[in-house]
Amino acid sequence: MLSIKNLQVAIEGKDILRGLNLDIGAGEVHAIMGPNGSGKSTLSHALAGRDGYQVTGGEVLFDGRDLLALEPEQRAHLGVFLGMQYPVELPGVNNMMFMRESLNAIRRARGEEELDAVAFMTRVRDKARLVDLDEKLLKRNVNAGFSGGEKKRNEILQMAMLEPKLAILDETDSGLDIDALRVIAGGVNALRSPERSIILITHYQRLLDYIEPDFVHVMVGGRIVRSGDKSLALELEEKGYGWIEEEAA
Amino acid sequence: MMTADLQRSWVEQLISDANAGLPGQDLAWLDSARADARQAVAELPLPNRKQESWRYSAVESLLKNSFRPAPDDVSELQALDLQNWLLPAYEAYRLVFANGHFVPQLSSGALLPAGVTLGNLRTALAGDSEWLARWFGQTANHTEHLFTALNTALANDGALIHIAAGVEVDRPIEVVYLSLGQETAALVQPRNLVVLEAGAKATLVERFIGSGEAGYFNNNLTEIALRDGASLAHYRVQDESRNAWHLSSLYLAQDRDSRYLGTTLAFGAGWARTDYNTRFSDQGAACELNGLYTAGDRQVTDFHVNVQHSVPGCASRERFKGILFGKGRAVFDGRILVDKQAQHTDAHLTNDNLMLTRDAEVDTKPQLEIYADDVKCSHGTTVGQLDPEQVFYLRSRGIAVDAARKMLCLGFAGEIIDTVELQPLREYAAGRLADTLNAAVVEE
Numbered sequence: 001m002l003s004i005k006n007l008q009v010a011i012e013g014k015d016i017l018r019g020l021n022l023d024i025g026a027g028e029v030h031a032i033m034g035p036n037g038s039g040k041s042t043l044s045h046a047l048a049g050r051d052g053y054q055v056t057g058g059e060v061l062f063d064g065r066d067l068l069a070l071e072p073e074q075r076a077h078l079g080v081f082l083g084m085q086y087p088v089e090l091p092g093v094n095n096m097m098f099m100r101e102s103l104n105a106i107r108r109a110r111g112e113e114e115l116d117a118v119a120f121m122t123r124v125r126d127k128a129r130l131v132d133l134d135e136k137l138l139k140r141n142v143n144a145g146f147s148g149g150e151k152k153r154n155e156i157l158q159m160a161m162l163e164p165k166l167a168i169l170d171e172t173d174s175g176l177d178i179d180a181l182r183v184i185a186g187g188v189n190a191l192r193s194p195e196r197s198i199i200l201i202t203h204y205q206r207l208l209d210y211i212e213p214d215f216v217h218v219m220v221g222g223r224i225v226r227s228g229d230k231s232l233a234l235e236l237e238e239k240g241y242g243w244i245e246e247e248a249a
Numbered sequence: 250m251m252t253a254d255l256q257r258s259w260v261e262q263l264i265s266d267a268n269a270g271l272p273g274q275d276l277a278w279l280d281s282a283r284a285d286a287r288q289a290v291a292e293l294p295l296p297n298r299k300q301e302s303w304r305y306s307a308v309e310s311l312l313k314n315s316f317r318p319a320p321d322d323v324s325e326l327q328a329l330d331l332q333n334w335l336l337p338a339y340e341a342y343r344l345v346f347a348n349g350h351f352v353p354q355l356s357s358g359a360l361l362p363a364g365v366t367l368g369n370l371r372t373a374l375a376g377d378s379e380w381l382a383r384w385f386g387q388t389a390n391h392t393e394h395l396f397t398a399l400n401t402a403l404a405n406d407g408a409l410i411h412i413a414a415g416v417e418v419d420r421p422i423e424v425v426y427l428s429l430g431q432e433t434a435a436l437v438q439p440r441n442l443v444v445l446e447a448g449a450k451a452t453l454v455e456r457f458i459g460s461g462e463a464g465y466f467n468n469n470l471t472e473i474a475l476r477d478g479a480s481l482a483h484y485r486v487q488d489e490s491r492n493a494w495h496l497s498s499l500y501l502a503q504d505r506d507s508r509y510l511g512t513t514l515a516f517g518a519g520w521a522r523t524d525y526n527t528r529f530s531d532q533g534a535a536c537e538l539n540g541l542y543t544a545g546d547r548q549v550t551d552f553h554v555n556v557q558h559s560v561p562g563c564a565s566r567e568r569f570k571g572i573l574f575g576k577g578r579a580v581f582d583g584r585i586l587v588d589k590q591a592q593h594t595d596a597h598l599t600n601d602n603l604m605l606t607r608d609a610e611v612d613t614k615p616q617l618e619i620y621a622d623d624v625k626c627s628h629g630t631t632v633g634q635l636d637p638e639q640v641f642y643l644r645s646r647g648i649a650v651d652a653a654r655k656m657l658c659l660g661f662a663g664e665i666i667d668t669v670e671l672q673p674l675r676e677y678a679a680g681r682l683a684d685t686l687n688a689a690v691v692e693e
């Protein structure tokens with residue numbers, strides 16, 4: 001479903017991803033772990049198509065299509081979703097209105113009917129319950145004045161609304177207390193399906209207690225240096241990243 | 250002839266022709282105001298860029314035209330279908346002016362609630378003009394500013410609104426200024442007076458609507474007096490034609506505990522300027538001025554705000570936001586003066602500008618002059634672009650780049666649009682802004 005071959009990405013002329021390979025099948029959950037600065041967020045932004053991330057080599061195929069040739073919105077239309085590590089605030093942009101525009105833009109691009117106001121409301125209420133998001137936050141501006149945890153819930157709410165084929169969740173767990181973590185993990189688990197693949201970027205093995213990955217990868221210096229099953233995460237938890245960094249050096 | 254002489258000559262020509270056809274020539278109080286104004290026009294220097302208040306305003310593009318008064322005959326316009334311009338779902342008491350002249354057929358006549366007087370200057374001068382004599386020219390300083398003097402010297406027609414003490418008007422009062430099929434260089438000078446007696450409460454909407462290609466000049470002036478405890482919400486929508494010149498001079502006199510909420514939405518005209526002047530006579534009064542402006546290619550839009558706190562315990566709040574694109578230009582000049590005796594003044598001013606293109610330009614100049622020591626005052630201005638991170642966030646959710654930019658612009662403007670407490674007008678403003686931004690995207 002997603003095939004990343006020898007991906008190289010530079011930011012402002014500085015090489016960040018240095019030949020990254022990753023294959024993800026339909027319905028699989030892949031965790032990517034790694035020390036700060038190893039390039040995890042760079043990978044997620046490059047996959048979503050953010051400006052300023054220069055692809056200097058390699059390719060990414062998404063259902064056989066050249067993902068890197070597409071605009072960010074086109075990637076979203078195909079079913080790529082990025083849950084951001086630091087969701088931005090959008091002053092003056094109403095959260096509910098935003099989600100409706102987003103959903104309907106994607107539906108239009110796919111030749112589907114737009115959801116009317118009533119159908120949309122029913123759906124958004126339903127999904128907000130899934131991530132235990134206070135309905136009041138739907139009426140506020142996007143992420144404006146939200147706490148860290150509320151922002152992350154809002155990201156997962158959008159994932160639930162948009163039902164992507166590939167969800168990249170960048171440190172969705174960071175800054176969450178254990179109760180919030182459980183809720184978010186519950187939301188993500190409810191969205192697992194044979195057609196939906198998930199890349200779970202995390203710093204801590206803690207999240208993986210709640211969302212069980214099929215594969216675990218370790219990223220160091222812009223490459224995946226080791227892959228395994230969930231026992232690899234436990235090993236990292238125990239020994240830290242030092243030994244892998246040394247091996248990779 | 251030198252350019253300055255040429256510019257001078259049309260102004261002087263206007264003045265020397267002045268008496269022809271002006272109403273109320275038999276009224277001594279009016280005659281003397283007009284005479285003072287005529288003299289001021291003759292003596293005041295023409296506005297030029299060496300004067301601080303005209304430094305950024307490109308006034309020479311206005312002055313190089315030889316404006317002549319618009320023809321008196323608006324009989325053709327009386328058959329207009331006003332529905333073309335009215336907002337849906339919206340009941341108002343209405344005064345309509347076409348090319349500067351009152352159109353009774355399109356205005357609300359009878360059936361006004363007790364205590365509400367709506368009228369026009371020309372008619373009032375021919376009848377009982379006693380209250381007019383009391384208020385005309387009291388807040389506007391017609392010997393200090395050329396365009397105010399010009400408006401006064403040629404005062405001809407305009408809206409008159411008087412609300413009696415304690416009366417709360419049940420519907421908005423709407424004044425519509427239509428400029429249609431104007432000749433090039435036609436001069437239109439609405440002269441308005443709004444008086445709310447003690448404890449009166451009203452909502453006033455002014456809409457400036459122009460169509461056609463002609464480069465007319467609307468030099469309008471409004472005097473507003475709010476007596477003790479009166480409260481006025483005043484919304485102004487400037488939709489002049491893209492070749493027009495528009496100058497609004499507002500003079501506001503607020504008595505004890507009065508409230509003024511003013512929001513201007515400036516979309517149209519090629520050259521537009523609004524001057525707000527506020528004075529407080531006693532404590533407890535509050536003045537809130539909000540503005541939203543857009544400017545694209547061949548558009549200059551300009552706001553001058555001058556709030557004088559010369560008595561203690563009054564509040565003023567100014568919030569102005571601009572969205573500029575193409576080669577659009579804007580000027581914001583916000584001055585708050587707090588005199589020594591104006592203790593416990595609460596005055597805050599902000600001006601934020603969103604530049605959608607590199608060629609757009611803004612000159613913003615907030616000035617806080619504070620001579621009192623126990624006050625709460627602040628000011629701040631920003632000039633910025635759309636945040637790429639915000640644009641990316643929206644695009645990553647499937648929203649096309651143009652739509653994403655538009656959504657963020659509307660979000661930016663929302664704070665000002667939301668100060669309009671009439672829903673149909675708020676919706677109109679959001680729609681008008683969206684259309685403007687659509688056109689801006691096409692222009693780029």
Ligand SMILES: Nc1ncnc2c1ncn2[C@@H]1O[C@H](COP(=O)(O)OP(=O)(O)O)[C@@H](O)[C@H]1O
Pocket residue numbers: 011012014016034035036037038039040041042043
């Ligand atoms: N906008 C940027 N400009 C310059 N360098 C950047 C930028 N974003 C990230 N980097 C650099 O890229 C490297 C990888 O960052 P990032 O992908 O955020 O790592 P991670 O998410 O794994 O912590 C770091 O060295 C970081 O400093």
Ligand SMILES: [Mg+2]
Pocket residue numbers: 040041042085170171
């Ligand atoms: Mg990161």
